[in-house]
Amino acid sequence: MKNRIIILIVLGIIAMFPISSCSDYLDKQPDDQLDLTSVFENKKNMERWLAYIYSAVPKFYTYDGAEVIGDEMAPSVGWESQGFKAIFYQNGNWTAESPGVIGHWTTFPRAIRSAYTFIKYAHPILEVSEKEVNYMKAECRFFIGYFHSVLAMTYGAVPIIHEAVEETTGEALMLKQEPFDTVVDWAANEMLEASKSLPPYYDDDNKYGRITSLICLAMRARLLTFAASDLVNGNQDTDMVNMKNCDGIEIFNSTHNPERWKQAVDANKLLIDEAEKAGHKLYVEYLSNGEEIDPFLSYQNALMLRRNQGNLEIIYPRTYDDAGWYDRQSNPRSMGGAGAIGVTQLLVDAFFMKNGLAPITGYTNEGGTPVINDGSGYSEEGYSAADELYNTKWSYATANGDAFKDQNVIVPKDTYKMYCSREPRFYISVLYNEEYHWGKKKSVNYFNGGEDGGPSHDSPSSGYLVRKRVDPTAIPSASSGNYKTRQGALYRLAEGYLSYAESLNEYSIEKGTYDANKVEILKYLNKVRERAGIPLYSVGAEPGKITAPADPLVMRDLIRRERRVEMNCECGLRWYDLRRWKEAETVLSGKYWGMNMLAKKEDRDNYYKRTVYQTRKFISYWFPIPQDDIDKNTNLRQLPGWWK
Template sequence: MRNIKYIISCILFAILSFACEDYLDKQPDDQKTEEEVFTRYTEVNKLVTDLYSRSKVANRPLAWFYHFSSAAITDEAEGTTVEGNITNRFNTGDWSTMSLAGSNGQYWWDIYAFIRRANVILEGVAKYNSPDNPLEPGSLEKRIGEVYFLRGYLHYLLLRSYGEIPYLDHSIDPNSSMDFTKESVHSIVEKIVADAEEGYKRVPGAWGGEHFGRVDKGACLGLIAIARWTAATPLWNGAKEAGYTGERVFENEYTYDQSRWASARDAAKAVLECQNDGKLRYKLYDTHSETDFNDDAGENKNESTVYARLWDMYYDMTAFQNEAVWFVTKDKYEGWYGDMYPPSRGGSARQQPVQEQVDEYEYISPDGYGYPVYSAKAKADGYDDGNPYKSVKRDPRFYRDIIYHGAPFRDGNNNPATVDVATGSDKINASNATKTGYYHRKYFRDSWNRSGSVSISAPPIWRLPDFVYIYCEAVNEISGPNEEIYQKVNAVRARSFMAPMPPATKTDKNLMREYIKRERRVEFYYENKRAWDCRLYVEPSNEAELIKEQAWRSAGSTNDERSQKYWATGLRSYPKSQRMINGMRPVEDPNGKIVINGVKYRMERYCVEERVFDVPRHYLFPIMETEIQRSPTLVQNPGWN
């Protein structure tokens, strides 16, 4: 099914705007009292629905900064200067305890306000013994379970950005003194797990009809697994050994403990084995065959480069029903297409992929396995950096996610065309054009051409591959690779028609780790993951990445020369230090293999910009000075004093 209108009817509840008289904030005297609200099921239900809506804005995957995703503050993408130049302010170090750009409900002050609402609901229901829904008995208990989940989820979002935080399980009078103290991340995780378990007891195994999209048991298990995995990653589990130099309040609790990986393994396994009505709750989306390249209009205008399955997995109702563990609806509309399209299609290229991301898409070797283009094997297999997109067949996800020089795409009249970043409106650094040599493609409905409406509910917050990777990573960290995790990772790859990992990964722990991390990066491109993952793995302080960064700086006298010679002499990935991004530009060459309008080109690497990522400061977001003033017992995050 390709009709995106299912989102409107099936999960409308999550985005409806209720005219709810809300006593949670100070209201005029003619508004409903606390007692009047909590002695009526309909009013309690409105409050819960309002909490859903607020939880949505706290973590919008496509618009974490309201106008921008988080991709452009990491080595996934570059952002333009429109709408206050939000992401570039982060990349130049222009954020502080006095100012954070792009406020969208995702920062400290808003999320704690949402948590307060959750606590008031739980306390009000208990205090007034709120009645159940007479038309649908059992509804109140489900609403209570949903609120427990949402409270834990909101604390997880705070942990993700700020690390050590106060965990509030009771309402706070906003007019009283606020003597909050931080807790260890591991203590916070246990409380998130407890809230998720309370939710699990009360919510159903799955929802159908108009309720589809509410919290179910799988979402609760998902929250537990994500929290456990976060606690097992190096930022909170072996930070000093990984290169972290900050001193957090509970720094002594963040030494390495393998049991945290065991907890993450078991929690992820619970998601993978979650059942509803005696059947597995989740399975990978596998509609469409390997011969189907039709787009949403039923046409193959992409030269058989993008599989129908890879487009539809973000729109088909079947995909959401079977694979989405937790998601919010209607993240963006047709205006997002206009923001992201290349200029030749009337767009403004708001965020553009960078070379660091492109290099992570593997190629399919003649031996039938997938390898990175920066591997020693790549050149022998025919990889040509002057013709990087067609000299070898890249991971099919690349052709869905990235628009490159020579890519088949549609023009402003919706006819087949070839993207040209050397000339015309799409030329690198032209008005509203790319700075990196690439344009974003993921989530596009290729036939849409700035007429009619489009509703985008992608991507889910968590989907099944999240938990496949967590489980496989945890097993690998505990006991090394085995056949089971080899097959599980390959199943996700096969869903995208990608070749399996080489057999060597079954016996090499470090190689398996490398492949799993690369899988996360490719599978979750532009899904609001990378900005957090690079921090969780302490990559900007990692010794191996620092060695690569130094090698890059020593490779030449200009940044462009460094980026070219670093690659040519080493065939290795660019450093994941978050202190630079690179691009690829076409150069006319009579021997070039890329031909557009009779002109031959080869591709050439170049440095787009250097960025600021100060360690340990930029691993965690700062607590605003105003919050410290309100609660002097709070300790600022490392590096922000």
């Protein structure tokens, strides 16, 4: 069997990771006949092998992974009694022996080894040209770098897998963790080199979702932005400073390197330049005059529509994601949904007002009392006296919505004032109590005893359901669920704009060049705000605009808030951001407030009172290596916060 490697071995069996097989993707043959040479003589097998590697890419429409363990999405806390793992993690009831939530440590190494095998054995055949095989190999090289990058950003201390070893036992399997910066630089280079062998896009719709040069550059830019941030760029935390691998080599560099931000600036700008050169741009829909942006439909459909439908914003699409299941969990119980995937009050508070100003600047009373920005127009007192009209064709806010009109009522009178005069992204992202629901043809009822409320576990514990990423036409109670198969958006150009603005601002702080770079920073921040339909920032005083701060530290806060709002509930970005900014230990611990879900409809005013619905406990900035793998591979060292 030495010259006939069985498929189970091909995927790489090593002590630190469970056994894996891609037999589901390969035509079945006897083990003594199926060797790697014969596998890659067959187009179908070659494509299935590659499909297995693609299948390891994280899904977009999820609600039980990184998206939930940040401070945005809020599954019903009652699901803890049903074994919902993310709630255990939020509450600090987690150890290195706990399963699930994030399983990259298990899945990615398998895919990495499969990618190495493809590169080694795949070759042109009658049905697959040399050009196509070279594309496939470049895709595999990207995946090797990309999967390593996500492992590094998740676990901090990881090995570099350089090959798909054929041994099943021995020293070759006992991989050692490498310094964080070493992994980052190596993975970033792999993705950069892969980009040089791939096109920026494919004209063939059948190849939509295949890895392109722009996807390589996007994931590289995300990694280098993470690597420049406070968590890993000179962190003086004692546990991280003292962490060493089995050879006594430091994992995390405790010396701050300002050039890391320069690398992030360059990586994000390279992505933007190449993306725009290839025709990518923020997705925008206009009102009837063809000039004024419709911010509601633009923001909603930036995630819903595909490239062949005119959406050129998405750089990394994940085709055919589990969108229908996500829609079901997020829709109200009374229309056939589970009605239990909500958002936090912290996210609700983060959205800007219609005038572009932040409504809340901080909290007192352990987070329960907001410090209101007096100039914003925000209020938590009483209900609105009149309808609020917005310039949009988005017609889902009232029973009388009209998709053919350029103006619609978005906030009907008698709405709790917390939800009035907010920016368009708020209404696309949050489904609050008593808001009209298109599928129900009436308002949602989260009151205690209401058709969408408690005491059922299938109700929003925080007082809100998530609306972001939910198909507005989905009706779970219909026989088919009215679900549409749709793509996920693992990276879109808006993230690139915001990462570039952040990186340039941070590098300006390092070099004292904020004034010189302010115009460039605002250019990309304003691209996002313009599409969102809120006032732009200006260098000096200008009518209808908000004067940008003179202090780059204040600008930092504005950029972070913009990112938090624009990218909310997408790809777990918030969890990674809170960690890289070193804010997680504060934000992800303590009391979480929402609306009072115990109040009945006849006690309406009492419902709209900030009430604690959960108390969370922060454990570590890093996800733990599964204890079973620590036990099997004595070269591994556990991450800070997870020691027995």
